[in-house]
Amino acid sequence: MAGDNLPEELYPSASLDLPSYKLTTILLPSPLLERSPIPIATLLPSSLSTTLLSANNIPSQAIPYSSDPSYEILSTPTKGFGMFATRLIEAGELILNEHPVLIVPEIPLTDGSPAWDNLGLSLPERERSEMLTMANCRPVEECPSPVEGIVRTNALILDLTPPRTKKNKRRSGNGDTGSSQRFGGVFLKINRCNHSCGPNAAHKWDVSNLSSKLYALRKIEPGEEITIFYTDVTQSRDARRAELKRNHRFLCTCPYCLPSPLSAPISTEAKASIASIISESDENRYQLRHWLSTHPSYLKWSTDLCRADDTVTTSHRLALDLINKESAHFLQHIFLEELALCYAILGDEDEFRFWAKEFIQKCKIEDPERADEFEGWLENPKRYKKWAWRQKQRDLREFDSYFSLSHDLGHSKRRYS
Numbered sequence: 117m118a119g120d121n122l123p124e125e126l127y128p129s130a131s132l133d134l135p136s137y138k139l140t141t142i143l144l145p146s147p148l149l150e151r152s153p154i155p156i157a158t159l160l161p162s163s164l165s166t167t168l169l170s171a172n173n174i175p176s177q178a179i180p181y182s183s184d185p186s187y188e189i190l191s192t193p194t195k196g197f198g199m200f201a202t203r204l205i206e207a208g209e210l211i212l213n214e215h216p217v218l219i220v221p222e223i224p225l226t227d228g229s230p231a232w233d234n235l236g237l238s239l240p241e242r243e244r245s246e247m248l249t250m251a252n253c254r255p256v257e258e259c260p261s262p263v264e265g266i267v268r269t270n271a272l273i274l275d276l277t278p279p280r281t282k283k284n285k286r287r288s289g290n291g292d293t294g295s296s297q298r299f300g301g302v303f304l305k306i307n308r309c310n311h312s313c314g315p316n317a318a319h320k321w322d323v324s325n326l327s328s329k330l331y332a333l334r335k336i337e338p339g340e341e342i343t344i345f346y347t348d349v350t351q352s353r354d355a356r357r358a359e360l361k362r363n364h365r366f367l368c369t370c371p372y373c374l375p376s377p378l379s380a381p382i383s384t385e386a387k388a389s390i391a392s393i394i395s396e397s398d399e400n401r402y403q404l405r406h407w408l409s410t411h412p413s414y415l416k417w418s419t420d421l422c423r424a425d426d427t428v429t430t431s432h433r434l435a436l437d438l439i440n441k442e443s444a445h446f447l448q449h450i451f452l453e454e455l456a457l458c459y460a461i462l463g464d465e466d467e468f469r470f471w472a473k474e475f476i477q478k479c480k481i482e483d484p485e486r487a488d489e490f491e492g493w494l495e496n497p498k499r500y501k502k503w504a505w506r507q508k509q510r511d512l513r514e515f516d517s518y519f520s521l522s523h524d525l526g527h528s529k530r531r532y533s
């Protein structure tokens with residue numbers, strides 16, 4: 117889950133042939149009549165530009181503005197700007213649904229600079245000037261155009277494969293429209309989220325709305341910074357810091373990397389205690405990264421009556437404890453879903469309801485279809501096809517063995533009579 121993070125290496129060595137790309141600005145009508153349309157400046161392969169930007173694939177209206185946003189953008193002491201909660205935000209809650217201002221190819225342009233500048237110029241003044249205040253971690257020698265530097269610092273990976281509608285499924289047979297190339301999207305607000313190795317939010321791209329949803333992975337307190345992850349944070353501290361430095365050019369200063377403030381010189385004992393906190397966290401993250409391959413498997417358990425009933429539930433509850441400890445909530449939904457299914461297979465309605473509700477709350481934005489499926493089972497748990505499967509199998513076996521025993525007895529009676 118959890119969201120698509122910032123690209124590992126958004127710009128590998130290959131480069132694009134510019135003439136086959138088309139610069140188009142989409143203007144999405146605002147739902148409020150008095151507001152101007154919402155612009156998205158796109159640089160897309162001509163063929164994709166034609167299909168994606170056809171009337172069928174463009175939303176008829178922009179996402180409505182929230183009149184009472186749960187966030188504000190503030191300056192931070194060491195990380196530039198950041199996004200902060202203005203009130204309590206519940207786990208799974210939508211924080212913001214936003215259209216990108218720029219959509220660009222993942223690989224660099226052969227004739228870079230003018231194309232980048234033209235892209236910036238194709239935005240209306242208000243959006244262009246806000247975009248130009250965004251972070252730019254690339255030196256001018258590397259990215260002569262500030263627009264390119266801003267894109268490389270901020271762009272989130274977008275998949276532009278048009279949504280699978282009945283119509284385009286029929287047209288292409290399997291719904292594959294042949295657009296496998298990835299793109300980057302720049303968002304004026306979501307991109308203000310700084311990285312944390314214990315993020316409290318994630319984002320999810322929705323091609324049918326041409327927008328990304330930012331949502332809470334756990335409860336966020338008023339005034340708390342809203343953070344996402346730019347790299348795989350189940351890696352060790354050294355590995356993730358090296359990756360952030362290489363790809364995003366900053367040394368992470370989040371509390372999971374620096375469990376104590378950098379300021380005053382610290383004693384040898386304090387240093388040793390920090391080192392032990394870091395090594396414990398590395399070990400926890402390593403365990404979480406490999407949990408599903410090193411701990412009892414739900415799939416095997418769900419078809420194997422020889423394994424104890426609580427094998428997976430006990431193990432998954434331990435994983436959830438570790439997830440809380442490391443603030444690795446982007447992994448939570450995997451365990452919540454399997455816990456709910458374990459209790460369904462055990463026919464334990466109270467536990468099933470508890471974990472299913474937890475799962476729905478956490479995944480309704482990441483995977484709304486699966487959340488709907490669980491809502492259906494909550495209405496009537498017995499509709500789940502493997503409801504109480506273990507007990508039913510045991511009853512069947514008992515019946516079988518009773519039946520074969522009486523059958524054998526019948527035989528022997530006949531033999532000895």
Ligand SMILES: C[S@@+](CC[C@H](N)C(=O)[O-])C[C@H]1O[C@@H](n2cnc3c(N)ncnc32)[C@H](O)[C@@H]1O
Pocket residue numbers: 194195196197198249250251253269270307308309310311312364365366367368369370
């Ligand atoms: C996508 S921007 C985030 C918003 C940015 N702070 C701003 O002012 O617009 C990424 C940049 O923010 C800073 N940043 C993000 N997360 C950070 C972290 N955990 N530690 C230090 N700097 C961070 C880095 O300068 C990075 O290049």
